[in-house]
Amino acid sequence: MKCLVFLAAFFCSGAAFAQNFDYANINADELLLKKVDLDSNANAVVLREFGTAAVRVDDAYGNLYIDFEYHVRIKIFNKNGFENANIVIPQRIYGDKEDMIYDLKATTINEVNGQMVLTELDRKKVFREKKNKYVNLTKFTMPNLSEGSIIEYSYRIHSPSLYNFRSWEFQSDIPKLHSEFIANIPALYNYNVSLRGAQKLSSQNAELHKECLRIAGRNIDCSKMTYIMKNVPALIEEDYMTAASNFRSAINFELAEYYMMNGAKKSVTKEWKDVDHELLDDKSFGGQMKRKDVFKDLLPEILKNAADPLSKAQAVFYYIKRNIKKNGFIGIFSENTIKKALENHTGNIGDINLALVAALSAADLDAEAMILSTRSNGTVNSLYPVISDFNYVVAKVNIDGKSYLLDASEPLMPFGLLPLHCINGQGRVINLKKPSYWYDLKASQKETTRYSLNAELGKDGKIKGALNIYSVGYAGCNKRRKITAASSVDEYVEQLDESMPNIRILKYQIQNLDSLENLLTETYEIEMSAFQDLNHDPLFFNPFFVERISRNPFNLNERSYPVDLGTQSEIRFTMSLKLPGNYTLADKPKETNMLLADNGGRFVCSTSLEEDVLIFSELLQFNKAVYDSDEYHALKELYSRIIQLQKTDIVLKKVK
CATH class of the missing domain: 2.60.40.3140 (Immunoglobulin-like)
Known part of the structure; x- marks a missing residue:
């Protein structure tokens, strides 16, 4: 220039x-x-x-x-x-x-x-x-x-x-x-x-x-x-x-x-070897990756309970996460040097994740930096390097033949799971000693939520029982985000209670809220006002009260761009409801097993009565993170049929 x-x-x-x-x-x-x-x-x-x-x-x-x-x-x-x-x-x-x-x-x-x-x-x-x-x-x-x-x-x-x-x-x-x-x-x-x-x-x-x-x-x-x-x-x-x-x-x-x-x-169009040289010579990028000395005196305390490479990497990851909070700015370059970010306990994305790379390297781990473009920023040019295309940097650590992608700027992301806004095509891995290379950005976990209700219908027309919710992967991150957004767990539960007008939460227990690597488990003792009383015959009950789909997210006649979910997902609900006796199943939602082509996903719904226990199950599963535009109409039709089905009641009739 x-x-x-x-x-x-x-x-x-x-x-x-x-x-x-x-x-x-x-x-x-x-x-x-x-x-x-x-x-x-x-x-x-x-x-x-x-x-x-x-x-x-x-x-x-x-x-x-x-x-x-x-x-x-x-x-x-x-x-x-x-x-x-x-x-x-x-x-x-x-x-x-x-x-x-x-x-x-x-x-x-x-x-x-x-x-x-x-x-x-x-x-x-x-x-x-x-x-x-x-x-x-x-x-x-x-x-x-x-x-x-x-x-x-x-x-x-x-x-x-x-x-x-x-x-x-x-x-x-x-x-x-x-x-x-x-x-x-x-x-x-x-x-x-x-x-x-x-x-x-x-x-x-x-x-x-x-x-x-x-x-x-x-x-x-x-x-x-x-x-x-x-x-x-x-x-x-x-x-x-x-x-x-x-x-x-x-x-x-x-x-x-x-x-x-x-x-x-x-x-003017550069090759990646030229860009590698520039980045590694840049004081705000390569200069920070090389600052292992910043962590020399800190490592004994950080690693005191870590015996193997994976536990060392996790210890370093959580140390950086706790000690440098993001200041709202993103970018691939360090803003104030990682040393100042550590002293001030705040920094941009470059400060945080380049500090993570340096700390992992100081712990004798094989650490690299990866630059990428976030989903809202657009795709990068893969034909020739355009550094302005990249707006984010994360760490990559290689342990026993497996690679882990890490972003220490997100307080609720567990080790090895990138935020969904980073899952966007490919990133470019920058190594201090080797040429850079492309690396696919794929979600390492699904977004999985499972609900289980074990309850009994009383003669007063109320359903009482235990509702368990298990959140895994991105679902766990999203749920933790909602809970921590409230001023307290009690307030979160109160807000949840208010959002379900026919359900009252009597007691609750939430496990592993702060244990990001573990399954987030919520247990609620609930009371549901299903019927005014049991003197009516028949009884109408809609079982689709969990994760009910109120609108079709796909409404275009044609869509020229792909459907990008970011990750595979699964929502499963099972209900076991004990009835007072002398009831038969007069009508129910249609038994459904709708499949997307090439094992792309499915929706399954079934209802049965086994003695006096009503068994209901529902599953919505997407087995692909990205669907091509020619699969759009199948997704649109799937949601349309689900919405129609969820308007259907279970009908219980007394046995004469």
């Missing part, structure tokens, strides 16, 4: 932007538009969107920058579409420089008594907010909104970074009738260009833009690349998906190489 700044002195600006549509030049059809055929249920639609980017020169300082222009016109159909009038413009921060916004203007257009009324944005109502140390936000809300408004705004951004030429998202959470992006790239630069998403371009064109720049008295040509996508459906975010940015149709540019004035070619 320093070489690029050096070249900037030779550039002269002169590249012209492509034709834009006229600002606020609204026609009657747009103003009166009520809906669009593309999506008749849409709350808003992008009528037209235009963007263009080019390499420019800062005349004052001679530095290169990317000049990006954005212009959009949006029709708001109803009040649910008003959220599209809350505008947020991210500005990346690059050390002591950042993206700068210029020429911002915004207008709301309404039809009032047959006349077109324009309301301009008051610049005093534009706010600036710091999202984190890497991004600032410019925010504003369009003025004078009403149903049927058209909002239009435009701005320019000057970006000091040429590495990522401006990306363009053709798809958003509302449909677009026309989205167009033009990139003007000088012949001196070669970018890797990638089109992402399920939607196809309506048209694309490459043409030579003569003499777009003048360098050292010589004219330089540019490639003018035009990309257009029309009638783009909205990408609707639904449950069980990773970052929406993984699936939105978009085009991305990444600088691969550039040419010097003497014809020499400089490669």
